[in-house]
Structures are given as C-alpha cells and as structure tokens.
C-alpha cells in the first residue's frame with residue numbers, strides 16, 4: 001500500500017506498507033510519519049533518502065527511536081547518520097520488493113532515485129526532487145547536461161512506472177508547460193484534472209512516465225514545439241558547449257527551459 005503523507009506546505013513523504021511494517025521516503029518531518037504509524041498500527045521498518053536537503057532528511061533523527069531497520073541514502077551526500085550509503089546499480093530489498101538505485105545528479109550532486117525492479121505491472125519510482133509532474137528540480141549543484149542525462153535515465157524506465165515525486169508542484173508546473181506548448185491538449189486536459197483533485201484536497205501524484213512523456217516539457221526537449229519555444233528563450237546560447245549535436249541540442253533546450261522556469 002502506497003500513501004503520500006503531506007508535510008510542510010507542499011512536500012510528500014511517501015509511505016509504503018504491508019499492513020504491519022512501513023517504510024518512508026525522504027522524511028523531512030517526523031510528525032506526519034509518527035502520526036501515520038500510530039493511527040495505522042504500523043512499525044517503521046526503514047527509511048530511503050534521495051538527497052541531502054533539509055526538507056528530505058530533517059525528520060530522520062527524531063524517527064530513530066521507533067526505527068527498526070536501516071536508513072539508506074546516497075553515498076556521495078551528507079545524510080544525518082548512521083546510514084547505509086548507496087551507489088548507482090545497488091539493489092535495496094524492502095517489504096518483498098526490490099529497488100535499483102539510479103544516480104541522478106543535477107538538483108544536488110549526489111541525488112539518487114529508487115526504481116522498482118521485477119515483474120510489477122506498475123513499478124514504483126521514488127525520484128525525490130529530480131523529476132516532478134510536468135517539471136524537474138532546480139539545478140542547485142548540477143549542470144543542465146547532468147540533469148538531461150538523469151532525466152533520460154528515468155525516462156528509460158517502463159511507461160507504466162508510478163512516478164512518486166516529493167513535491168506538490170504539479171499545477172504551477174502545468175502553467176509553465178502550457179506556456180512552452182500552448183497547443184498541447186494533454187497539458188490542458190491534465191490541468192483540468194489536477195485542478196479538480198486539488199479542489200478536493202487530493203494529491204496529483206503519483207504520476208506515470210507515460211503521462212509525463214506527454215505533458216512534461218523537460219522530458220520533451222527533442223519535440224519540435226519544445227525546441228522552438230526554447231530557441232525563442234535563447235537556447236542557441238548554449239549549443240556552443242555541445243559535445244555532439246543531438247544530445248547537445250537537448251541539453252541546450254533543457255538549460256533554456258530551466259532558466260525560463262526559474263523566472264516564470
């Protein structure tokens with residue numbers, strides 16, 4: 001069972017449980033986790049961390065007194081310890097499920113994602129602040145080339161992948177997506193759908209990769225409409241640094257989109 005626990009103003013702490021034991025992802029705050037464990041009679045079996053930002057790790061120490069298992073986190077970042085450091089390709093087993101670690105630098109330098117392995121019809125992806133619905137994370141520690149490569153690795157996962165992002169940014173991201181692609185009917189339809197969800201106090205997540213491929217401009221950097229929009233924002237400025245033309249252009253487009261979004 002998968003539940004997003006709202007935290008702060010727009011974070012979600014994803015909780016996965018089997019009726020007895022729960023795991024949480026990126027507990028920036030302990031209070032919502034403790035409340036959920038208590039009300040559902042669950043034990044805390046472990047914690048997954050995607051990156052070092054306070055709104056993702058701030059609750060870890062306050063959860064230690066109820067924690068019965070490991071804290072897993074990115075090897076290349078500083079996480080409130082002790083924790084088990086993970087590298088690209090490592091596999092984590094929890095609640096009978098198996099997750100593969102994917103390095104996704106860009107938002108932070110050592111950011112990792114957890115992608116469910118095996119035969120699940122709709123595998124889970126915990127992607128932290130790398131991939132959002134209709135958007136991507138800000139480049140605090142990484143380059144557009146790194147983010148472009150990281151998003152491409154996530155985009156290579158199965159279409160039915162359930163995308164569990166850590167922030168409820170969907171409606172503001174969709175506003176930007178509509179500015180990039182005013183004629184994208186999927187963006188329009190999904191905006192209406194998400195407005196209704198939010199009016200009922202419901203999360204717009206998880207999303208799916210299939211949907212993100214249709215609505216997320218940061219996964220559509222090779223679409224002619226997105227390339228043209230990015231060029232109007234000065235994407236050419238970046239192509240000087242391109243190593244090869246195809247991926248170079250996608251990186252230039254992503255860089256222009258990201259800067260445009262920063263001031264949007």
Ligand code: ZN
Pocket residue numbers: 051053107129
């Ligand atoms: Zn972050």
Ligand code: FE
Pocket residue numbers: 053055056129166167
């Ligand atoms: Fe965050």
